[in-house]
Amino acid sequence: MGQEFNPKILGFMCHWCCYAAADSAGVARYQYPPNVRTIRMMCTGRMDPLFIIDAFCVGTDGVFVGG
Amino acid sequence: MEEFVRKILVKVGINSDRFALEWASAAEGPRFVKLITDFTTKIKSLGPLGEPEGDSKDELLIKLFAARNALEKAKLRTGLGKLTKGFRKEGDYSDQIIKDKVNEKLAKSISAEIARNETLLRIQKEGPIHFDDLTQKIGMPRTDIEKYVAAFRKKGLVAEADGQLSVTSRKSEG
Numbered sequence: 001m002g003q004e005f006n007p008k009i010l011g012f013m014c015h016w017c018c019y020a021a022a023d024s025a026g027v028a029r030y031q032y033p034p035n036v037r038t039i040r041m042m043c044t045g046r047m048d049p050l051f052i053i054d055a056f057c058v059g060t061d062g063v064f065v066g067g
Numbered sequence: 068m069e070e071f072v073r074k075i076l077v078k079v080g081i082n083s084d085r086f087a088l089e090w091a092s093a094a095e096g097p098r099f100v101k102l103i104t105d106f107t108t109k110i111k112s113l114g115p116l117g118e119p120e121g122d123s124k125d126e127l128l129i130k131l132f133a134a135r136n137a138l139e140k141a142k143l144r145t146g147l148g149k150l151t152k153g154f155r156k157e158g159d160y161s162d163q164i165i166k167d168k169v170n171e172k173l174a175k176s177i178s179a180e181i182a183r184n185e186t187l188l189r190i191q192k193e194g195p196i197h198f199d200d201l202t203q204k205i206g207m208p209r210t211d212i213e214k215y216v217a218a219f220r221k222k223g224l225v226a227e228a229d230g231q232l233s234v235t236s237r238k239s240e241g
Contacts, residue, residue, distance in 0.1 A: 007110040011103075020093030025100050032100040033107040049072050049147070050138045052086060056076075057131045062110035064103070065088045 007061035011036040012051065014044040018066030036064060070162075070169045071147055074177055075138070079130045082113060129192070133185035143180055146173050182207045186215045187224065195231035 013019040019040050025032065041047070044067035055063045073083040087106050091099040117124045137143055150172055154160055185205050190196060202212045216232065219225040226235045 005111060005114060007107065007115070009107060009110060017093055018089075018091050018099060021091040021095050021099035022103075024093065025096035028096055030096060030100045032103045035107050035110075036103055047068065049068060049075065049143075050135065052072050053075065053079075053131060053135045053138055056079075056081060056085075056116065057128070057135055059116065061113070061116045062085045062106065063087070064106050065086075066099070066102070067088070067090050 007035050008059065009036045009062045009064055010055045010060045011038045011064045011066060012044070012047060013038055013040055013066045015040055015042050017044070021066075068147070068151075070165050071173060071177075074169055074174060075134050075181070078178055078181055079134050080127060081116070081131075082119065084109060085113065085116070129188060130181070130185060133188050134181050136184040136188065137177075137180040140180070140184075142176060143173070146176055178207075179211070182211060183215045186212055187219060190216075190219070190225055190232050191234050195228070195233040197230055198232060201232065 011018075013022060019038070022038065044065060047065055052063050052065075069086075069088045072086055076083045076086060087102075089102045089106075091102060113119055117127045150168055153168065154165070182205055186201065189201060189204060198212075198216070201216075202209050205212060216225060216227075220227065223235055225232055227233075
């Protein structure tokens with residue numbers, strides 16, 4: 001390997017909560033790891049177990065659901 | 068849902084720490100940063116998917132796709148729906164209660180459904196395959212696998228010749 005392992009993380013985020021929090025963190029210039037690929041959803045209630053398993057099927061290393 | 072997903076991940080052979088469900092309100096930017104940083108460090112320490120889990124990547128993927136197919140079908144979805152209905156009725160959402168109920172009501176059908184879909188998937192991908200190899204790879208009781216195979220044969224999805232199982236057509240299970 002040699003290189004440091006950069007995990008692929010998929011983030012499902014609620015438009016009204018976590019996504020807005022991520023936005024405000026960005027505006028306030030907080031530093032956080034760039035490994036999270038964000039998918040915005042209108043509400044975390046839309047979350048389905050299938051999405052998570054599907055994410056692992058296509059090779060993500062971790063799934064973060066933020067409500 | 069969290070417990071349900073964790074159960075499936077463990078069944079598939081993935082560390083359930085790879086999945087996190089957290090809450091941060093719109094005003095909690097710093098909290099969000101902390102959650103993401105912690106989660107990323109955790110995943111970094113776990114390593115790439117499939118590596119610390121021990122199984123080979125292909126084996127893990129077969130199980131994952133089996134779980135995926137199982138989740139698309141009505142059996143597990145209605146099971147989860149019915150279970151949540153029960154929580155709403157009793158108004159008790161404590162972690163322990165949810166854990167117990169999922170264990171009691173869904174654990175069995177989760178492993179059965181995944182094994183059932185794995186049976187079909189393996190016959191499709193690795194067939195023609197001998198029945199003994201199939202049971203050994205899936206690691207479930209022989210009687211269960213026999214039952215699944217019999218059902219698939221009845222539907223005309225799977226055929227048997229000289230003890231080797233193979234798919235009859237490309238039609239997927241309805």
